[in-house]
Amino acid sequence: EPEVTQTPSHQVTQMGQEVILRCVPISNHLYFYWYRQILGQKVEFLVSFYNNEISEKSEIFDDQFSVERPDGSNFTLKIRSTKLEDSAMYFCASSGLDRFYGYTFGSGTRLTVV
Amino acid sequence: RKEVEQDPGPFNVPEGATVAFNCTYSNSASQSFFWYRQDCRKEPKLLMSVYSSGNEDGRFTAQLNRASQYISLLIRDSKLSDSATYLCVVPDSGGSQGNLIFGKGTKLSVKP
Numbered sequence: 001e002p003e004v005t006q007t008p009s010h011q012v013t014q015m016g017q018e019v020i021l022r023c024v025p026i027s028n029h030l031y032f033y034w035y036r037q038i039l040g041q042k043v044e045f046l047v048s049f050y051n052n053e054i055s056e057k058s059e060i061f062d063d064q065f066s067v068e069r070p071d072g073s074n075f076t077l078k079i080r081s082t083k084l085e086d087s088a089m090y091f092c093a094s095s096g097l098d099r100f101y102g103y104t105f106g107s108g109t110r111l112t113v114v
Numbered sequence: 115r116k117e118v119e120q121d122p123g124p125f126n127v128p129e130g131a132t133v134a135f136n137c138t139y140s141n142s143a144s145q146s147f148f149w150y151r152q153d154c155r156k157e158p159k160l161l162m163s164v165y166s167s168g169n170e171d172g173r174f175t176a177q178l179n180r181a182s183q184y185i186s187l188l189i190r191d192s193k194l195s196d197s198a199t200y201l202c203v204v205p206d207s208g209g210s211q212g213n214l215i216f217g218k219g220t221k222l223s224v225k226p
Contacts, residue, residue: 031212043158043216045206056206056213091157099212100146100205105157 023092137202
């Protein structure tokens with residue numbers, strides 16, 4: 001079964017440092033997403049990406065965040081200057097032609113900011 | 115503000131029991147609805163989609179009441195492996211963008 005792959009599985013970083021979370025979406029999918037889940041809280045939408053540009057972003061996705069699809073396979077989330085409150089599980093997801101067909105989440109990157 | 119509300123539980127039930135979870139949503143434009151399952155510290159995984167009044171898949175039945183903006187999930191003959199958090203999920207913007215709004219989830223614990 002096709003998978004969304006995320007690396008690393010766990011990252012610890014110092015406050016103020018930049019981090020890049022990496023994702024390889026399912027190869028024939030067209031829509032890519034980042035979500036986050038703070039421990040004990042609900043999954044929250046960050047950003048969606050289609051046709052090499054951001055299609056929608058939430059209030060959480062401020063100027064500290066950016067996304068990129070640097071090549072045909074990777075989809076990255078960069079946090080420029082991490083804060084303690086950025087500590088969360090970050091999930092990448094991708095979906096097919098009708099946006100909800102085959103919506104699949106990666107196993108997540110646990111980001112810990114110290 | 116678009117919200118998805120769920121009873122957080124936990125629901126503690128014996129094996130073989132029938133259990134039902136409820137969910138209400140605020141976005142009346144939504145056309146499709148989903149139940150996801152999330153195991154502890156794992157990613158959400160799609161359990162069922164609900165596009166019309168309901169959907170059944172084995173022991174799992176999802177029902178939709180558009181007038182009341184209410185979705186339910188019924189699990190029959192609970193198994194130990196059903197222990198997880200069940201997330202009610204509704205597309206934002208009526209589905210035009212593909213991003214999802216998650217409820218906080220209902221935790222289910224099935225005991226022997």
